[in-house]
Amino acid sequence: MAKVETLTFQVAEIKFAKDGYHIVRTTRGDSVKGKFAARIGHCYKADGTWETDLTWGPWYKLESAVSIRMTSPEALGRFLVLQLKGKGVGEAFIGALVEAVKADNLDLEELLDKAQRDVLVECVGSRNAKKVDVLLDIWPKIKPAADLMSPLLGYGLSEAMAETVLALYGKKAVEMVEDHPYDLILRVDGVSFLTADKIAMKVGRTEKTDPKRLRAAMSTGMRDATSNGDxxxxxxxxxxxxxxxxxxSILENGRRKMAPGVVPVVSLELLTKTLDDMIRGIYTDEDGAECGFSSNLLEYPDEKGEKVVWYRPLVEAEELIAKRLSKFSAAARPDLVARIDAVAAKLGAVLAPEQRSAVEKALTHPVTVVTGGPGCGKSFLLKVLLAVMDGASLRGNLAAPTGKAAKRITESTGRKAFTQHSLIGYQPGGRCAFDQSCPLPADYLVIDEASMDDTELMAATLNAVGNNCRIIIVGDVDQLASVGPGQVLRDLIRAGVVPVTRLTKGFRFSGGIAAAARSVNSGVMPETTADGQFTFVDTETPTQDLMEAVKQLLREGVNPDDIQIIAPTHKGDAGCTALNKAMQALLNPEPKGGTHQRLRRDNGDIRVNDRVIQLKNDKDLGLVNGDVGWVVDISSDLTVTLMLPDRDKPVILNRNQAQNLSLAYAITVHKSQGAEAPYVLIALDRAASFMLRRNLPYTAISRASKRALLFSARSTFAGAVHRGEPAEGSRRTSLVSKLLAVMPVLAVPAVAVAKPVDPLAKAMLLDMDMDVPI
Incomplete structure (x- = not known):
């Protein structure tokens, strides 16, 4: 009689299945037969006997089996690398150990026992015996974490993703990931549909045509659209x-396409039905019954009459912007208009006609917009306007989207400016300390650098003040639109429903920087200027030439902190990732000898003394997206001590909070908005030419106060300069139709409106009990 043996295995392929009976191939190549609930990717511990078939060879006859979690050697190896940082056991040793264990068909976890020391030493060689001892000493302390972390890493999650999952679900983390993989897309930063889908397929409980899977994919498509600003x-x-x-599918030129010659498992008809059901807010349950749910999708035509699927929360934010702007009713103050010239003279200058017009409109209309490029006098007219209103004892606030922008406004006006988030008490989930039930006490509100305001932030800000508050919106409409969805400033100007003043006369720095910026904005290719403020370097190797320019600036005595590199994207030879690594090697090279702490990042590790940028708002720390500082310490538990230029005390970030830090020697043009640096070096990579429009180099050049140096192939730079924004902007929004549905057009819009009011938008706003002009 054959001896009963225990076999632990993972299912790689199901060769036969009927009535619970399965024939499977394991990841080790063994054949297993018997009655059990086999799923591809799942692991089992079974009792049975080995038998031999004359035709098929040896196979395992399973008598009973239980499902278990078995960590792959690779996943456990990743966990060990992370846990053993700085302890003399490096990544190369762990990698060699994993390969040796796999080659000998051994179980790595079973070998991590002091009783198995000799086997481990034999795997990696006697020269590594001390490292084996360190590993065996530490293993009992980290094994509980390994039981949770290793399976998550094995599913392809990064360390940061896995730690977020553990923080969300605790001891049920692996179970929740296996039961609800698509939930990770919304709950864990960085988890894409493809990552979640790989987990679902590996777990083996989800069919390709599962409605949950199709809804998750459709939601990903919508999220991609909004992440691009639509x-x-x-x-x-x-x-x-x-x-x-x-x-x-396949990847072709960075874009995913259907694999040629393959019949799709999910048909276009099925996907269309899924989308229609999502818009209707219904789904079919396992019994075939239709159930309702709250859908985040809407469908109605855009300004051009095309069928468009809209993201409901952003549409509601647009509706709120339109509603609030239509309700502001601050009365005209001709008495204050009479004081304008005297106040300007007291401040030591005379307002240009267009500046005076902007101040007058702000004092005689509930809502006004002022737009203009760098050096066009926006700051001075604001100083005059603020002085006039303060002279009448009016209460007011000055705000901007980011901390950098607020700091610049404070410096230029002499008035304390706040970030919009802090002013209105903005909290995660969109809740605010101030809203219509408890409005911010203010007679006026100035929103500066408004080109950076996304739809939700502008909606929340306007909703935080009362109807009698006077609103002055200031920004450069020709700069890049906001990082977040929408193009509020452009749409507000385009609609023509509020008075707009466009400043065109230059006042500040009449030299090469301003000339180059205006030239780009006019669609004319600028050349190196005689005063040296703007330099164009025609090159096919922008990174190499830019780094040589940095070295030259350093030789001239320029402070490294006064140098800011700007690039359109993170990827590519001249992207932020490559430039950050090059700058780090130059300014903060890795220490020689010994061990030192670092924050591991795919786009460049962070070390002590590195310049870093905060990537997300963190209310608990008082950090906002775009804050730049310097790392002064990284502790053994990866707690980071950060010093910011406008803080007297350092900011302490725990390991999870520090995940939002990234190197900042080079930043994207979007991240540079609202900031200024004495020396700005710009790299335009030919590989990114498809995404370049003139507002990108225009924004980047205007960040410099002393010198701007641009490195690019001439054709790439020229292509960007000659490619302007379409009149309606580059983003798909519906704010213009929302505004026109509730507010009359005051004058000929500054930018042509593509189409009159959309009737469906008007109907939606009427449902909100709003006054709609007929």
């Missing part, structure tokens, strides 16, 4: 982008 996406585009996600 409020909605064309129906056809959404379906075209989702089809390759849910079927076998």
């Amino acid at each position: 409020i909605g996406v064309r129906r056809k585009t959404l379906l075209d982008k989702t089809m390759p996600l849910v079927n076998e």
Whole structure:
């Protein structure tokens, strides 16, 4: 009689299945037969006997089996690398150990026992015996974490993702990931649909046509659209982008496409039905019954009459902007208009006609907009306006989207400016300390650098003040639009429903920087200026030439902290990732000898003394997206001590909070908005030329106060300069139609409006009990 043996295995392939009976191939190549609930990717511990078939060879006859979690050697190896940092056991040793264990078909976790020391030493060689001892001493202390962390790493999650999952679900982390993999897309930063889908397929409980899977893919398409700044996406585009996600696909030129010659498992008809059901807010349960749910999708035509699927929360934010702007009713103050010239003279200057017009409009209309490029006198007219209103004992606030922008406004006006988030008490989830039930006490509100305001931030800000508050919105409409969804400033100007003043006369720095910025904004290619303020370097190797320029500036005695590199994207030879690594090697090279702490990042590790940028708002720490500081310490538990230029005391970030830090020697143009540096070096990579428009180099050049140096192939730079924004902007929004539905056009819009009021938008706003002009 054959001896009963225990076998632990993982299912790689199901060769036969009927009535609970399965024949499977394991990841080790063994054949297993018997009745059990086999799933691809799942691990089992079984009792049975080995038998031999004359045709098929040896196979394992399973009598009973229980499902277990078995960590792959690679996943456990990743965990060990992370846990053993700075303890003399490096990544190379762990990698060699994993390969040796796999080659000998051994179980790594079973070997991490002091009784197995000799076997481990034999695997990695006697020269590594001390490292084996360190590993065996530490293993009992970290094993509880390994039981949770290793499976998560094995599913392809990064360390940061896995730690977020553990923080969310605790001891049920692995169970929740396996039961609800698509929930990770919304709950864990960095988890894409493809990552969640790989987990779902590996767990083996989800069919390719599962409605949950298709809804998750469709939601990903919408999230991609909003992450690119759109409020909605064309129906056809959404379906075209989702089809390759849910079927076998290939990557071509950075874009995912359907694999040629492969019949899709998920048909276009099925995907279309899924989208229609999501818009209707219904789904079919396992019994075939239709159930309702609260959908985040809407469908109605855009300004051009095309079918567009809109993201409901952003549409509601647009509706709130329109509603609030239509309700502001601050009365005209001709008595204050009479004081304008005297106040300006007291401040030591005479307002230009267009500046005076802007101040007058602000004092005689409930809502006004002022737009203009760098050096056009926005700051001085604000000083005059603030002085006039303060002279009348009016209460007011000055705000901007980011901390950098607020600091610049404070310096230029002499008035304390706040970030909009801090002013209105903005909290995660969109809740605010101030709203219509408890409005911010203010007679006026100035929102500066408004080109950076996304739809939700502007909606929350306008909703935080009362109807009698006077609103003055200031910004450069020709700069890049906000990082977040929408193009509020452009749409507000385009609608023509509030008075707009466009400043065109230059006052501040009449030299090469201003000339180059204006030239780019006019669609004219600028050349190196005689005063040296702007330099264009025609090169096919922008990174190499830029780094040589940095070294030259350092030789001239320029403070490294006064140098800011700007690039359009993170990727590519001249992207932020490559430039940050090059700058770090130059300014903060890795110490020689010994061990030192670092924050590991795919886009460049962070070390002590590195310049870093905060990537997200953190209310608990008082940090906002775009804050730049310097790392002064990294402790053994990866707690970071950060010093910011406008703080007297350092900021302490725990390991999870520090995940929002990234190197900042080079930053994207979007991240540079609202900031200024004496020396700005700009790299335009030919590989990124498809995404370049003139507002990108225009924004980057205008960040410099002393010198701007731009490195690019001439054709790449020229292509960007000659490619302007379309009149309606580059983003798909519906704010213009929302505004026109509730506010009359005051004058000919500064930028042409593509189409009159959309009737569906008007109907939606009427449902909100708003006064709509007929």
